[in-house]
Amino acid sequence: MTAPGLHIQGSARIGDTAVFGPLDLTVAGGAWTCLLGPSGVGKTTLLRLVAGLDRVTSFDGQITATDQLPLAGRLALMAQSDLLMPWLDVTGNTLLGARLRGETPDRARAAQVLARVGLADHMHKRPGQLSGGQRQRVALARTLMEDRAIVLLDEPFSALDARTRSQMQDLACELLSGRTVLMVTHDPAEAARLGDTILIMEQGGLSPFTPPSGPPPRAVDDPAALHAQAALLTRLRDSAA
Numbered sequence: 001m002t003a004p005g006l007h008i009q010g011s012a013r014i015g016d017t018a019v020f021g022p023l024d025l026t027v028a029g030g031a032w033t034c035l036l037g038p039s040g041v042g043k044t045t046l047l048r049l050v051a052g053l054d055r056v057t058s059f060d061g062q063i064t065a066t067d068q069l070p071l072a073g074r075l076a077l078m079a080q081s082d083l084l085m086p087w088l089d090v091t092g093n094t095l096l097g098a099r100l101r102g103e104t105p106d107r108a109r110a111a112q113v114l115a116r117v118g119l120a121d122h123m124h125k126r127p128g129q130l131s132g133g134q135r136q137r138v139a140l141a142r143t144l145m146e147d148r149a150i151v152l153l154d155e156p157f158s159a160l161d162a163r164t165r166s167q168m169q170d171l172a173c174e175l176l177s178g179r180t181v182l183m184v185t186h187d188p189a190e191a192a193r194l195g196d197t198i199l200i201m202e203q204g205g206l207s208p209f210t211p212p213s214g215p216p217p218r219a220v221d222d223p224a225a226l227h228a229q230a231a232l233l234t235r236l237r238d239s240a241a
């Protein structure tokens with residue numbers, strides 16, 4: 001199965017205020033697209049619009065899959081906040097999607113995924129008993145459990161320590177292989193490791209940044225990725241000047 005890509009074309013407003021102007025974005029199927037840009041430029045809004053979850057923003061345009069089939073049921077969104085249910089334990093939160101859809105929860109797979117994100121010893125804890133980084137890994141596990149062709153990730157590794165972050169990047173690459181991933185990140189190193197495509201979103205629109213050669217995930221000490229990381233940070237600093 002090759003996951004479909006996305007085509008997003010249009011502009012967004014909240015009331016009379018533009019969130020982002022006309023943009024035209026094609027997200028390649030079966031690959032990672034990393035989206036960076038300054039705070040408030042509309043990255044989260046874009047992901048929420050693609051997921052069909054934004055009830056505040058008016059979107060004038062079209063969001064379609066490249067195979068022309070409906071997006072509904074083929075998307076998973078990992079939001080910027082973990083959105084964990086405080087009354088459910090880690091396993092319950094990981095299985096929330098299946099539960100809401102009335103499906104039989106796959107507890108064995110949840111246990112496997114939770115082990116892969118390093119939470120095997122925390123499966124019966126409630127969110128209030130977890131650190132911020134542990135909570136974020138529960139949200140990651142819940143997203144991975146959804147097993148969708150198109151995965152939207154909004155700063156999915158932002159709360160993790162450097163070591164865990166690199167491990168989770170590797171894991172997400174492995175488990176989402178062949179999926180279409182659109183990830184918002186503020187971390188140039190992350191984009192340089194993971195992006196097949198790297199885009200910078202600014203008030204003026206989207207601009208491409210050439211990713212390092214070689215397939216993701218690139219090694220943390222990959223010279224091309226380190227060079228791209230530095231060039232990307234420089235580009236972001238220059239654009240904010």
Ligand SMILES: Nc1ncnc2c1ncn2[C@@H]1O[C@H](COP(=O)(O)OP(=O)(O)OP(=O)(O)O)[C@@H](O)[C@H]1O
Binds near residue numbers: 043
């Ligand atoms: N519910 C809302 N009501 C009014 N304005 C909103 C609402 N949600 C977001 N905005 C505004 O929309 C704009 C885009 O917000 P968004 O969260 O998409 O930005 P972002 O690029 O993801 O920022 P960050 O990198 O800080 O997460 C911001 O100016 C924000 O203030």
